[in-house]
Amino acid sequence: RLVHFLGPGDEEWASVKAKETQKHAFEHVKKELLEDGIVSEAFDKAGERRVLGSQRTPDWKTRVAEMAARRNFLQVRRADAVYVVGWRLERGKDQFTGRNDVPPFETPVLDVGGGTGWACQWYVDRFADGGDDPAQCRLFFFDDAGPPWARKDPNTEGKWNRWNLTRKTWEPLQGNPPAPFGLYAGIGATRLSDRAEKAIRGLYPEALPVCSPRIEEISKAIASLRGRIETALNLRGSDRQDSNGLQDINITGDSELHQKLWTIRTSILEAHRQRGQNGEALKSPVGPNRAIEGFAVKFEEQVRQIEQLQSYAQELQDTTTQQQQVIAAHAERVVEYEAREQQYQVQVEQLQIELRTALA
Numbered sequence: 001r002l003v004h005f006l007g008p009g010d011e012e013w014a015s016v017k018a019k020e021t022q023k024h025a026f027e028h029v030k031k032e033l034l035e036d037g038i039v040s041e042a043f044d045k046a047g048e049r050r051v052l053g054s055q056r057t058p059d060w061k062t063r064v065a066e067m068a069a070r071r072n073f074l075q076v077r078r079a080d081a082v083y084v085v086g087w088r089l090e091r092g093k094d095q096f097t098g099r100n101d102v103p104p105f106e107t108p109v110l111d112v113g114g115g116t117g118w119a120c121q122w123y124v125d126r127f128a129d130g131g132d133d134p135a136q137c138r139l140f141f142f143d144d145a146g147p148p149w150a151r152k153d154p155n156t157e158g159k160w161n162r163w164n165l166t167r168k169t170w171e172p173l174q175g176n177p178p179a180p181f182g183l184y185a186g187i188g189a190t191r192l193s194d195r196a197e198k199a200i201r202g203l204y205p206e207a208l209p210v211c212s213p214r215i216e217e218i219s220k221a222i223a224s225l226r227g228r229i230e231t232a233l234n235l236r237g238s239d240r241q242d243s244n245g246l247q248d249i250n251i252t253g254d255s256e257l258h259q260k261l262w263t264i265r266t267s268i269l270e271a272h273r274q275r276g277q278n279g280e281a282l283k284s285p286v287g288p289n290r291a292i293e294g295f296a297v298k299f300e301e302q303v304r305q306i307e308q309l310q311s312y313a314q315e316l317q318d319t320t321t322q323q324q325q326v327i328a329a330h331a332e333r334v335v336e337y338e339a340r341e342q343q344y345q346v347q348v349e350q351l352q353i354e355l356r357t358a359l360a
Helices: 016-021 037-050 060-065 071-076 114-125 194-201 213-233 256-275 290-359
Strands: 004-006 026-028 081-086 139-143 160-164 169-172 184-188
Touching (some): 004 071, 037 071, 071 114, 071 184, 081 114, 114 184, 139 194
Parallel strands (some): 004 026, 081 139
Antiparallel strands (some): 160 169
């Protein structure tokens, strides 16, 4: 089940695609809940670790509210794992913009920039000061190093990393982190590079592949040549006009010309079969009659088009077979995930009851 937490006024900033395809997953959160004691306490606690020294001005809470939404706390409060795509603060830069100079010790240890950094902090704080079991902390971060002022660390940039609670540092992973399952949160920057998008897709190896441009090209070729196939396979039918505006000759009838044309058709097909792989040009077995020669040329062109289409069709069939194998594997995983979803739905309902009880 997918859930997007939206605070007051957030929906207007949602993308058009999200509104068209995922509006059913919008969960609107009221202001009263976002300013509740539990959220405010977590906000202040995170502030102690992120707003340091000279940055802790009387208006720091207002400044944070402009960059980090409290609704993000709800995303990570009970998540079993958090997957993040974002950028890192350069040491000696402020946590509000990542561009202003500050003493090095004022840069947060958990150095993810922007509002995403606050969501990471709220998640990590769950495991501090006698909270949840630190061994269960599963914070994964893909360092996209987006803006020019972001930290460019070759050890983490362009890679998935995991937060080490004990050492308080990012540890690069060899490849992708464990695939998401259960109750997890996906957060990050509003703009993704191509490599970040690829990294996200890599988390879901069982997902259906995106239709490649090559498949689209083949599909268009099939659509454009379908009429010509029908013409070639129904030469004894009524007159038709192909996509080039050429009028096929109607060979229905018993006249001498009709019989000659039918003989030519058979001869051309036989010549194609005998030509094999020697690459010889096909010699049309026609006489001086220009009308018959014209028909032979057109028919030969149609045969070449059919051969090309058959090649396209075989390539598409191979691709389709591969996709069907992926779909079959995907279907098996769907059954597994549905069972897990039922289990986690029960947990979510229990947590909702706990939350209402705590707010009462």
